[in-house]
Amino acid sequence: MATRNIKEVAQLARVSVGTVSNVLNRPEIVSPATRERVFEAIKKLGFVRNEVARHLRVGRSRTVGLVVLDVANPFFVDVAQGAEAVADEHDSMVVLCNSAGDPGRERRHLDQLEQQRVMGILITPVETESPWVEELIARGTPVVLVDSPATGLQCSVAVDDRLGGQIAGAHLVERGHRRIGFVGGPPSVKQVADRYAGVTAAVAAADGTVELLTFTGPTLTVAEGRAIGERVAVLPPEERPTAAFCANDMMALGFLQAMASHGLRVPEDLAIIGYDDIDFAAAAAVPLSSIRQPRVLLGRTAIELLLEEVVEPEQHRHRQVIFQPDLVIRESSAMLR
């Protein structure tokens, strides 16, 4: 209720508002005696600076928006933690928004962030071609794309998903699998399309006897993975793939559960490899093999690029940073016998 302002502080300390502002922003130019008096007044009144008014005057906010595809996916939580760590060092704040894969939600979040005049936005867009994002940039909000290809209008950080898919595919082929299933989400999601392209390439590079089956659903969740798993589990053994490459670990975990509930053994009856290497992958019923991405680093780099753009807009050149994924082998893709 009783929010004090700079004027009340000035009154109590018997100085002008300008001086109070100076104490707050450049204490070194104020004489020690005055400074002390102002600090006392601040303390006595319980004054808390109104960042909103400050921002209105200064014109630049200290918060960064991070819009992710799915907060429930630990992958994005880790990206967020990376971003937050850097923001913290620059006493900025990251506000985490969840588009949940819905373009409508994504747009609402972008609108809100723009209205708040955030310093910039980090986003994993729902759709690759996003006019909203381009307009946002045109109107002056810096954007860094996370895990999505840049169009040249902005910076981006990503992991080479095609390579990741290829590594996963090659691993399964090398393990002797000849009928591989790709368990993914909508191909409109860039990550899915790239990982699929990668595994396709790996299969093509094999001796021609390897078959690739595709199973997709609308989302990339545990539930979706389970649902697809149910469909796969009931296939006759001769049609059923002997290995599945899941577009992410959430799906892989769901898929794995479906196998278990149908009495199929992993990896004996069906091997599984996921993507992201979230912490829970190692704790799964059968520890999951996965393609590891530098999640935290992704977030760190994204916000660093953003800060660079904000601090020196003039000499900033948009860049695309691409990281390499790693293969992590665990029990779920152990050798076939």
Next chain:
Amino acid sequence: MATRNIKEVAQLARVSVGTVSNVLNRPEIVSPATRERVFEAIKKLGFVRNEVARHLRVGRSRTVGLVVLDVANPFFVDVAQGAEAVADEHDSMVVLCNSAGDPGRERRHLDQLEQQRVMGILITPVETESPWVEELIARGTPVVLVDSPATGLQCSVAVDDRLGGQIAGAHLVERGHRRIGFVGGPPSVKQVADRYAGVTAAVAAADGTVELLTFTGPTLTVAEGRAIGERVAVLPPEERPTAAFCANDMMALGFLQAMASHGLRVPEDLAIIGYDDIDFAAAAAVPLSSIRQPRVLLGRTAIELLLEEVVEPEQHRHRQVIFQPDLVIRESSAMLR
């Protein structure tokens, strides 16, 4: 760069700034012709309302801060999703902050949120007695405590953790366990203390032959659970508990991994029950029994209480809403033979 303001819109539409503001906030009182003209100008200029300035004038923000103990814990992600769903309906925004169990980080977040003049704050405090929170309230920011007991200065939502601990303990006792381990974090965390009190009560209520061992660490993470598990696994069988009640599912998952890596079978050699029933619990190596909390409902209720307080401060009476936990039995605590 080129951020347009209401004045430019007014100029282009050949009306006063007051009219533009009216079009934005109460379009029905503006004549259709004028309204149309203003909308066109807005579109042509790519004008986006400056929420900061609006807020400065109106004095109330549309964002709510949510400060959680650990974003990596899916429990809190679900609470956040519940809160966000309600905020969405009231076109507000939830900004998610992670204290990571560190009072310093918590304080920094609270300071920042207060400076931003958020509408209110939902928080799971690191420490039960938090002078910061009380001062915050005294200065006029409404607060709702999540999963923490209220002091009467604010509303709170919580789940009866003591009861949860009791249910878990009773379950293990009933399954025939006579040496039960409690795997928890620092007792300064209210949740841990309550769950411990609950299991203690359950043990005391048994026939007196049940022993309760306590293993604690500084955090409530997967890694901590694993570390404690390592210690427990190497105990001689006659000292090792036959069942473990973990303070949350993250710890339980880590603990379970440690058992597996030491060749101990769950539940045969050691039964496990966790707390929270996060989605990953069911997908664990051995599906985890757990105490389920209404996570999403917790978030929904918290923000509803906050909104109630903000909308009608006069007739608002602080309330404490307490939910009941449920027992979910899975393989990890199946009957002893």
Next chain:
DNA sequence: AGATTCTTTTGAATCGTCTCAAAGACTTGG
């Protein structure tokens, strides 16, 4: 036409802080 009522539009004041030119207070040297 003039009076009355209703609908629209106007524009100055306001929210809390920062900026910056200018004034005021002190020093120092001559």
Next chain:
DNA sequence: CCAAGTCTTTGAGACGATTCAAAAGAATCT
């Protein structure tokens, strides 16, 4: 004691949107 510098402090504009009393314009009635 004065002039010329330093330090400090001052206070009048911004910043962008909202509000609201009052003015202007339309419509209705006598």
